[in-house]
Amino acid sequence: MALVQYSESESDAEQESPPREVNKTDRVAAGQTRQCPSLPPLPPAFHDLYASSIRVSVRDDPSLHGGRKRVIPHVEGNWPTHIYLEWYPSKDELEILCGIIAQTGHMLREEQSSIHSLLHSDLGAQLPLHISLSRPVVLRTEERQPFLDMFQTALQASDISPFDIQMEGLDWVSNSEKTRWFYVVRVNRPNQDTLNRLLRISNRSLDHFGQPSLYETPDPPESHTQRNYPDTPKDYTDCFHISIAWRLAEPSTEDRERIKSIDLEELSAFRIHFNSVKAKIGNHVSSIQLAS
Numbered sequence: 001m002a003l004v005q006y007s008e009s010e011s012d013a014e015q016e017s018p019p020r021e022v023n024k025t026d027r028v029a030a031g032q033t034r035q036c037p038s039l040p041p042l043p044p045a046f047h048d049l050y051a052s053s054i055r056v057s058v059r060d061d062p063s064l065h066g067g068r069k070r071v072i073p074h075v076e077g078n079w080p081t082h083i084y085l086e087w088y089p090s091k092d093e094l095e096i097l098c099g100i101i102a103q104t105g106h107m108l109r110e111e112q113s114s115i116h117s118l119l120h121s122d123l124g125a126q127l128p129l130h131i132s133l134s135r136p137v138v139l140r141t142e143e144r145q146p147f148l149d150m151f152q153t154a155l156q157a158s159d160i161s162p163f164d165i166q167m168e169g170l171d172w173v174s175n176s177e178k179t180r181w182f183y184v185v186r187v188n189r190p191n192q193d194t195l196n197r198l199l200r201i202s203n204r205s206l207d208h209f210g211q212p213s214l215y216e217t218p219d220p221p222e223s224h225t226q227r228n229y230p231d232t233p234k235d236y237t238d239c240f241h242i243s244i245a246w247r248l249a250e251p252s253t254e255d256r257e258r259i260k261s262i263d264l265e266e267l268s269a270f271r272i273h274f275n276s277v278k279a280k281i282g283n284h285v286s287s288i289q290l291a292s
Contacts (some may be wrong), residue, residue, distance in 0.1 A: 077141050079282040083134035083202040085274045087242065094119060094126065096267050101245050104183060107258040115183060115247045129242050131187065133202040137211040144281050151205040151279060152288050158201060162275035162290050163194045167267050170259045172251045173241060181250055184241035195240050198277060200233060215239045
């Protein structure tokens with residue numbers, strides 16, 4: 001079976017992995033967990049080197065990707081860019097997440113779109129999860145290094161230290177085009193408001209290159225190209241999330257209510273530690289360490 005990957009421009013940052021449909025054999029009764037395949041952990045740098053698999057087609061064929069459509073077309077000289085925090089769940093965390101997805105698949109009405117896991121590839125390899133700090137944007141070839149230098153300098157000047165977060169709820173979130181709906185885990189506000197601070201650094205760095213902000217809506221704009229951010233930063237804690245699965249159909253009100261019955265006590269007990277920020281430009285991933 002041929003491996004399929006999107007070309008270097010994608011409709012959203014969540015589209016980095018092939019779909020894995022949760023079928024009837026994956027679905028279990030509420031309260032049960034499914035045993036997930038696990039492999040020995042690899043060094044973080046290894047994942048950065050192999051962040052993307054081989055591309056076999058430059059054309060957008062939704063039939064090869066579970067119905068997903070690319071919104072940003074592939075253009076020579078354009079480099080899809082994404083800023084994010086990366087998380088590889090431990091074996092215990094992965095098992096709990098697998099159980100949550102399986103329970104959700106069991107709860108959804110059969111006539112609605114299937115739910116596809118983001119935890120493993122079609123071949124069973126564990127995939128990284130992430131918290132986005134930017135939209136999926138596009139930089140020109142000549143902008144790549146200046147942007148990376150600016151972002152890294154701003155991050156180091158901020159003196160933001162490594163931090164922990166906890167997970168505290170399930171929800172459905174659509175992409176900006178409402179062509180896909182992501183099953184997500186909401187996260188709490190960490191000490192020193194770290195997520196909001198990282199978001200502001202990312203937005204301001206990308207704004208310098210004319211790229212749109214994530215969550216923030218500066219108002220009013222100034223006459224020049226740089227936007228005028230408010231003096232009192234807003235709190236976007238309610239927006240941050242980790243996507244664990246996706247579907248094409250919008251969840252119904254009943255579907256949203258059903259997931260509230262899933263027990264998250266075990267999941268909320270885990271703490272996720274972040275000590276670096278990832279900047280992916282094209283297929284190259286830069287890992288920028290936070291201040292120790």
